Amino acid sequence: MNADTLHIASFIVHVRPPQLAAVAAWLNAAAGCEVRGEDPAGKLVAxxxxxxxxxxxDLIDRVQTRPGVLGAALVYHQLLDPATADEPHEGA
Known part of the structure; x- marks a missing residue:
């Protein structure tokens, strides 16, 4: 583990609508994870x-085994210095 690098990643989860709330709650309970978008048709952005x-x-692999999840895919990954991660960055 390199403590000099903060990894920020987002992924989309396609879920059967009846399980949407349960999967969103499971993701929100996972350490360091937050659901930032939700579509009632069955999509979550985490x-x-x-x-x-x-x-x-690892989280993407685990969420794909949840009941009602049809698939999950990484869509964004950024590496930041933890000491300056909360500061504005060029292009942000």
């Missing part, structure tokens, strides 16, 4: 922050 690169990929 963001995970971690000092461990594999955290987002």
């Amino acid at each position: 963001v995970v922050e971690s000092l461990e690169e594999c955290r987002a990929l």
Whole structure:
């Protein structure tokens, strides 16, 4: 683990609508993860922050085994210095 790098990743989860709330609650309970968008038709956008690169990929693997989940895919990954992560960045 490289404590000098903060990994921020987002992914989309396609869920059967009846399980949407349960999957969103499960993601929100996962360490470092937050659901930032939700479509009642069955899509969730989740963001995970971690000092461990594999955290987002592990979470994607685990969410795909949840009841009602049809699929999940990484859509964004950024590396930041943890000391300056909350400061405005060029292009942000």
